Amino acid sequence: MTSDAVAERYLRMPHAEKGMAIGLFGGSFNPPHEGHALVAEIALRRLGLDQLWWMVTPGNPLKNHRELAPLSERIRLSEDIAPGPRVKVTAFEKRLGQSYTARTLQRVQALNRGVHFVWIMGADNLGTFHRWQNWQKIACTFPIAVIDRPGSTLAYLSSRMAKTFDYARIDEEDAMSLARRRAPAWTFIHGPRSPLSSTALRSQAALEKTIPQK
DSSP, X not given: OOTTOOOHHHHSOOOOOTTOEEEEEEEXXXXXXXXXXXXXXXXXXXXXXXXXXXXXXXXXXXXXXGGOOOHHHHHHHHHHHOOSTTEEEEOHHHHHTOOOHHHHHHHHHHHOTTOEEEEEEEGGGGGGGGGSTTXXXXXXXXXXXXXXXXXXXXXXXHSHHHHHTGGGBOOGGGGGGGGGSOSSOEEEEOOOOOOOOHHHHHHHHHHHHHSOOO
């Protein structure tokens, strides 16, 4: 198996039963860290999810692919920190051959009729969400749960997404019902926050490579 060969099980969409509430947590996870695990844990608990699909993307159209670690490595590291058996680490987007979230969600919806999905994102992504291709279509496909992240607590007040869909925001006290609401619907969930970020971890790793070993 080559360094970027991905096992077959990760290329299949996880199994879902009708009536389930499932969170979709996508990203490059380059690298995954405890902040991601905390978002997943909060989402599972506060949204009452049966599963959370930790979707490791082959690439990110908004990021530099030259800095991207092999997909197989990002999958392995994600599984190492995934919080519990209800989290399903997957890379099915590689087989779909799709890099844009809007198209992926359409496919997930078409193949899983009767399943209640909710899109999960960290609050640090809320400010740039309007730069995603067909971002309004994403918001109208599945409900969205925005999980608090350091320095981003007030993002929901100023972001273009929050202003555009202000009418569709529900109180976080009603988060348990979010997955079964008709989109557009979204909420901002406050909670414990981790200061870790993938960008900072990559910068630290790069810096350590430049320091001579004693």
